[in-house]
Amino acid sequence: MTAKWYQQSGTDGDVVVSTRVRFARNLNHLPFPAGMTAEQREEVIGQIFEAFPQDGSGAFQCIRMTELSEWDALSMVERHLISPNFTAHPEGEALLLSPDESVSVMIGEEDHVRIQAMHAGLALDEAFTAANCWDDFLDARLHFAFDDRLGYLTQCPTNLGTGMRASVMLHLPALQEKGVIQQLANTVSKLGLTIRGMYGEGSRSEGAMYQLSNQVTLGITEQEAIENLKSIVGQIVKEERGYREQLRETPALEDRVYRSLGILQNARLLSGKEFMSLISHVRMGAAMNILTSVDLNGISHLMVDAQPAALMQQAGCELDPAERDKRRAALVRERLQ
């Protein structure tokens, strides 16, 4: 089985969990998805499925969202392969997914096409290149709606222009503990960026995970947006590391890291919220070499597998919250022994 991007850690993995670049694109001969008929939706799906390589080792999976169980779809949200919105009305929606799940194409979301490339750690250039490659590939075959003055046309004006959203998932336990996240959010917003919870807009941060992404898509090139994000991520990484070293001086840090590991290795019931809070301490401990028995890859892998829908997917059935807490605890114990 190909190792998935979310089962790994990458560059600056102590702070940067993963990187994502996505392009919003629309075919130029059809209305935006909100105004499409069922037939037109099928037409878009058909055209895009046809364009993609479907044989050989690089073959994409073609998935109609109506074919997925609820937990299969939700577990894709947990893995950041699709947006939460995409699971609400599966009719006329489809997904293309590369074997290592690092490239996904949502068809019939807010725009006709959302091309997404993901990577472990800080890898803005790599993710941009991958997304860009599939964008060029599709553009050559399908002709995306483009205006010389406005750039790529999108349903929502906030995507107009480059249609690109580049984001990094940051683990910021030390900055969170210092209580400076709100201040950071204010600062980055002045620099054309936004910081959000783990599952994007409107979601809360769990386990000190924050998504930092570019806000501006108009009047700026993709490369400029990427460089801007890169430079600010660099500063945040430096600050987070600095605060971590301050915390290292206190005996409370080591205590908290080991207690969190001890609870995770022993609990028989673990809510999702408690799991995220404990694994956050363990992740910081591993990143700071306080814990040497746990590695960041394993933690990344576990953070995906311990989410509610992933647990149901593994069980192959619906699970109530109490049953999930039991199975989550069992999974975590097994992985962290």
Add this chain to the structure above:
Amino acid sequence: MTAKWYQQSGTDGDVVVSTRVRFARNLNHLPFPAGMTAEQREEVIGQIFEAFPQDGSGAFQCIRMTELSEWDALSMVERHLISPNFTAHPEGEALLLSPDESVSVMIGEEDHVRIQAMHAGLALDEAFTAANCWDDFLDARLHFAFDDRLGYLTQCPTNLGTGMRASVMLHLPALQEKGVIQQLANTVSKLGLTIRGMYGEGSRSEGAMYQLSNQVTLGITEQEAIENLKSIVGQIVKEERGYREQLRETPALEDRVYRSLGILQNARLLSGKEFMSLISHVRMGAAMNILTSVDLNGISHLMVDAQPAALMQQAGCELDPAERDKRRAALVRERLQ
């Protein structure tokens, strides 16, 4: 080194931690300690030291309380060898201690002599026999104050008569969780018994440890008092076990037991209060065979060694609370690996 009574577990050790029987006695030719001169105090100490065997394998240690460091004295309180009062004014006070620390004689406490015999688990007959043996031994040599109508004369009228206090240390986590300890206290008081915290009168319960002892010393024989206590302990043990079995049905119990063990095995800082609360869960888990890697003897031993004065005794110096919390955590980790 002789294994000490408090490093072991005994009969009904799942609920009964230890048993103690003590006699309050006074020499008939001297005033009670509160009214004695320094010379008279020395006279009592001298007479009693002289009476006790001081050679051979059964030799008692003769300790003048003024010779002890503060933490040596306090660690004896923690081991229940002496009363908290006994450490406050060490002048004119002395202690006789058997090699396994199961028999101790406080000289110059509230009464001239307090003979105490201790035993792991439920062992009222054994403790009574041991205390009684040393009582007879001393009475034959020193002649204790005795009135045909009142029995043994003591400073405090609550000890008049038999001068005997028999007590058992009970671990009652399930009854405590059910919130029925106050109700139990009301019931036993009608039966001539009293239930108190871990270190006797006025002390709070830590780690669900409760001391149950006879209140009545007048108009009752020692044997009657012991039988009464025995029968009530039997009922409490049965109730505690019953509630534990009810708790076993809930997944929360196993979770709590394992989490507590996980924290104890991993924490780098442990306050005395948190330690007692966690080790209480672990003790219940071990007693119920949920945990098989930990035994009750080891827990008894650890509960003594992790107390504040014991930690200072091991370190050989005064320790501030933060330093104790660190050393306690290190000791607990080492013992519970």
